[in-house]
Amino acid sequence: MKISVIGSGYVGLSTATVLAELGNDVIGADIDKDKIEKLNNGIMPIFEPGLKELVERNIKEKRLRFTYDNKEAIQHAEIIFICVGTPPKATGETDLKYIEAVAKEIAETVGSYKVIVHKSTVPVETGEKVQKIIGENVKEGVDFDVVSNPEFLREGTAIKDTMEPDRIVIGADSEKAVEIMKKVYGPIKAPLIITDIRSAELIKHASNAFLATKISFINAVAQICELSGADVEKVAEGMGYDKRIMRAFLNAGIGYGGFCFPKDVQAFIKISEQYGYDFQLLKATHDINEQQKELFVQKVKNTLKDIGDKKIGILGLSFKPNTDDMRFAPSVYIIQELQKEGAKIKAYDPEAIERAKSILNDIEFCKDSYEVCEGADILLLLTEWNEFKELDIKKIKSLMKNPLIIDGRNIYNPEDMQKEGFSYISIGRKDVV
Ligand code: UDX
Numbered sequence: 560m561k562i563s564v565i566g567s568g569y570v571g572l573s574t575a576t577v578l579a580e581l582g583n584d585v586i587g588a589d590i591d592k593d594k595i596e597k598l599n600n601g602i603m604p605i606f607e608p609g610l611k612e613l614v615e616r617n618i619k620e621k622r623l624r625f626t627y628d629n630k631e632a633i634q635h636a637e638i639i640f641i642c643v644g645t646p647p648k649a650t651g652e653t654d655l656k657y658i659e660a661v662a663k664e665i666a667e668t669v670g671s672y673k674v675i676v677h678k679s680t681v682p683v684e685t686g687e688k689v690q691k692i693i694g695e696n697v698k699e700g701v702d703f704d705v706v707s708n709p710e711f712l713r714e715g716t717a718i719k720d721t722m723e724p725d726r727i728v729i730g731a732d733s734e735k736a737v738e739i740m741k742k743v744y745g746p747i748k749a750p751l752i753i754t755d756i757r758s759a760e761l762i763k764h765a766s767n768a769f770l771a772t773k774i775s776f777i778n779a780v781a782q783i784c785e786l787s788g789a790d791v792e793k794v795a796e797g798m799g800y801d802k803r804i805m806r807a808f809l810n811a812g813i814g815y816g817g818f819c820f821p822k823d824v825q826a827f828i829k830i831s832e833q834y835g836y837d838f839q840l841l842k843a844t845h846d847i848n849e850q851q852k853e854l855f856v857q858k859v860k861n862t863l864k865d866i867g868d869k870k871i872g873i874l875g876l877s878f879k880p881n882t883d884d885m886r887f888a889p890s891v892y893i894i895q896e897l898q899k900e901g902a903k904i905k906a907y908d909p910e911a912i913e914r915a916k917s918i919l920n921d922i923e924f925c926k927d928s929y930e931v932c933e934g935a936d937i938l939l940l941l942t943e944w945n946e947f948k949e950l951d952i953k954k955i956k957s958l959m960k961n962p963l964i965i966d967g968r969n970i971y972n973p974e975d976m977q978k979e980g981f982s983y984i985s986i987g988r989k990d991v992v
Contacts, residue, residue, distance in 0.1 A: 560576075560583045560584070560638060560742065560743060561584050561635055561636050561637050561638070562578050562583045562584070562585045562634035562636050562637070562638045562639075562640065562738070562743070563585070563586045563587075563632035563633060563635050563638075563639050564578070564585065564586070564587045564588065564632075564639075564640040564642055564643060565588045565589075565590060565615055565629055565632060565639065565640065565641050565643060565661050566588070566589060566641065566642035566643035566644065566657075566661075566679075567591075567595070567598065567604070567625065567642075568642065568643075568644060569587075569596060569605060569607070569680065569712070569714055569717055570642045570678055570710045570712065570978050571587060571589070571640070571642030571678075572587065572598075572604075572607075572610065572612070572614075572733070573598040573607070573641075573710075573717040573720075573721045574642055574710065574721060575587035575623065575640075575679060575932075576610065576613045576617060576623065576639055576718070576721075577613075577718065577721040577722055578614055578743070579617035579623035579756065579823075579879065580616075580617055580622075580722075581747070582595075582622065582746070583621060583622065583743070584622060584635075585617075585623050585624075586623075586624055586625070586626055586631070586632045586635050586636065587623065587624075587625045587626075587632075588625070588626050588627065588628070588629050588631070588632035588821055588990070589627060590627060591626070591627070592627045592868060593625060595625045595627040595930065598614065598622065598625040599618070599625050599850070601614065601615045604992050605693075605716050605882075605883065605884070606882060606883040606910045607714070607715070607718065607882070608715065608716070608881060609718040609719070609820070609869075610717065610718055612940065613718060613900050615633060616811070617833065617835075619642045624801070626657065627650050629661065629664050629668075630664065630668050630752035632687050633664065633665050633668040633673075633922070634668060634669075634670075635668060635910045636673065637672075637673060637674065637739075638673070638674045638676060638739060638740075638743060638821055639665060639673055639674070639676065639680065640676045640677075640678050640708075640757075641658055641661050641662070641665075641674050641675065641676065641677045641679065641689075642678045642679055642710075643657040643661055644657055644679070644680060645657070645658065645679045645680055645681055647822040647825060647826060648876070649828060650829065651822075651825035651828065651829045651906075652682075652826065652829045653680075653681060653682050653822075653826045653829075654837040655681065655682075655685060655688065658677065658679065658681065658685065658689065658845045658986045659688070659692055659713065660691075662675070662688075662689045662692040663692055663696055663842045664834075665693060666692065666693040666694075666695070666696035666697040666942065667696055667697075669697060669698075669701055669703065671701065671706075672701070672703060672704075673703050673734050674703070674704050674706055674739050674740070675689065675693065675703055675704070675705050675706070676705075676706040676707075676708045676740070677689060677705070677707055677708070677791065678708055678709065678710045679710075680710075680763050680764065680767070681707075681760055681763075681828075682711065682760070682764075682826060682829075682830045683757050683760045683761050683764070683830060683853060683988055684754035684757060684760070685778065686706075686757070686759075686760060687703050687756065688906045689705050689894040690705045691951070693705070698830070702853045704732075704733040704735065704736035705730065705731075705736075706729060706731045706737075706740055706756070706809055707728075707729075707730035707731070707756045707759035707760050707913070708727070708728060708729055708730070708740065708759070708891045709728055709730075709759060709760065709762060709763035710763075711724060711726075711763070712724065714817065714881075714882040714884055715879065715880060715881030715882045716881070723747075723748075723749070723813065723823060724747065724749045725749065725750075726749055726750045726751070726752055726763070726795060727744050727747065727749050727750070727751050727752070727754050728752045728754065728759050728762050728763070729741075729744075729751065729752065729759065730755055730757070730758060730759020730760065730762075731752050731753070731755075731756065732755060732756060737753055744837070746978045750771055752794070755788065757866070764823060764826070764827045764830065765827075767820060767823040767824070767827075768823065768824055768841055770808050770820070771815055771820045771823070771824050771841075771844050772840065772841065772844045772849070773808040773809065773991035774808055774810075774812075774814070774815050774820075774848070775814075775815075775843070775844040775845075775847035775848055776809075776811075777791065777795055777809045777810065777811045777849075778809075778811050778812070778814065778847055778848070778851045778986075780794055780795075780811070780848050780987065781811035781986050781987025782854075782987070784987040784988065785986075785987055785988075786831065788989060789812045789970060789987075790987070790988050791969075791986065791987025792811075792969060792987070792988060793803075793820065793986060794987075795809040795810070795811070798849050809966070810909075810969070811969065811986045811987045812841050812851070812853055812943075812967055812968050812969065812986055813852055813855045813889040813893065813941060813967040813968070814849070814851035814877030814889050815848055815878075816879070816886070816887040816888045816889050817878040817879065817884060817886060817887055817888075818884065818886040818887060821845075821848070822856045822887075824841055824844055824845050825845065825846075827841055828841050828842060828845070837965055846969055851889075852889045852892045852893060854896065855889075855893055855898045855965070855967055855986075856892075856893055858965055858984055859871070859893075859897060859937070859939065859965060860900070862937065862963065862965065862982075862984060863936065863937060866897060866900035866901060866902045867900060867901035867902070868901070869902055869903070869936040869937065870902075870903045870905065870933040870934055870936050870960070871897055871903065871904050871905070871935065871936065871937055871939060871940075872905050872932055872935035872938040872939065872959075873890065873904060873905065873931065873941055873942055874906075874907060874908075874931060874938060874940045874941065874942070874944075875890065875905055875940060875941040875942025875943070875945050875968075876890045876906060876908035876911040876912070876941050876942065877890075877908055877909055877910060877911035877914075877943060877949065878890075878943065879943075880942055880943055880944045881910075881944075882910065882911075883908075883910040883911045883913070883914050884911070884914070885911055885914040885918055886913055888942075889912075889941065889967070890941045890942065890983070891914075891919065892916055893939070893941065893967075894906070894922070895919070898921065902914045903921045903923075904921070904923065905922070905923070905924075905925055905930070905933075905935065906922050906923070906924055906925065906931065907925040907926070907927060907928050907930065907931045908942065908944070909944050909989040928947065928950055928955075929950075929951075929954060929955070929958060932955045932956075932958040932959050933958045933959075934959075934960050935945075935959050935961075935964065936959075936960050936961050936963070937961065937963045937964070938955070938959065938963065938965075939965050939967065940964065940965070940967055940968055941965075941967050941968070942972060943968035943970050946968050947970060948971075949977060951983075952971075952979050953979065954976075954977070954981060956980060956981065960976075961981055961982075962979075962981045963981065963982045964976065964982070964983050964984070965984045965985070966984070966985040966986070967985075968984065968986075969985045969987070969988065971983065971985075973985065973988055973989065973990075974991070975989045976991060977991040
């Protein structure tokens, strides 16, 4: 099938690449000319495992190409996926200006029937807005259908999640569009949820809000664990065996970050408000997440007493492992708060240093974890990259000024760290000092 994907960010790029891999004739579009030139030359704008190989293969086999000319992409396709950004406004509401602009451009360009699919996370009723914009601007007699097909991929596993999704949601009010979408996703084995457009849009918001709430719940439990002397890892394990609960997303830490959860939770609160519902549970989810970062900074302050003359080593900057994404990473707040107190920061991240450089100032970026440890008064672990789980703990101790670690992701065993002679503080577990 001839498919175009407008917007080549995480969602658009993964979608375009996977649809090409499934055998379709795909054009990926983006208004960022530099990004498109790089993509056509096999240079990826983001770090995402498996993406580069797949893009290169599909470009070589002529199933995939990229353009900065949206009109060219629109004319090419029978099915147009809209995957442009839906950033938050200052109020927390979703800014739909990019989606609206693309909808208008589609309307002005198309000359025959198209299925227009919106994949970005959007407020309920966006599908109707898109329908209205296209309906008002399209040439007379040209038919079209709008479909909501929300994307659930996670950064770091974007290709795998797109190839092997837990489910595919298709929200449409036309049989013809549903049949076309079924054909698109035919090669992918996953439960298909066919529904109306509004329910599809809500499935996405409700899913992200629920996952964020699960994280805030375990973070709140971690606080009780600290106050009562219990161990949150054991509590999560014990809860997780209950099939109604499951262990995933019960990792206590320094709070969720990234470009989805923080903005989607805020947006869902706003949407609820607009419908006249005060979503207090979600407000608490947000507040607990904010507190989690503040509590971590407080742990550092309580431990170091005078931060002003201290050298603080940071392991991990990205909002989670296997991505270079720094958007809404808890590390940013934590580092900036410590800098306000005069701390000298040394930091290392396997992938995110380049991006971190554009957000954070006055940091000594290091080539590896051991360089971070050299002369450090304290080590803070902020992202649970696998390589941090395999560090030579004895070497770390020999390099640091003080053997002191505050682990925001609970990746080490407290007893082991104590045996190695460390003072070790983590989240929702007893400190060993
Ligand atoms: C998320 C959703 O999972 C995905 O379905 C949606 O489409 C986009 O948003 P992503 O932002 O890539 O994906 O990251 P995810 O792996 O879900 O993690 C989000 C945040 O939660 C990270 O900051 C992570 O560190 C944090 N997290 C996750 C926890 O703190 N504890 C957990 O147990 C799980």
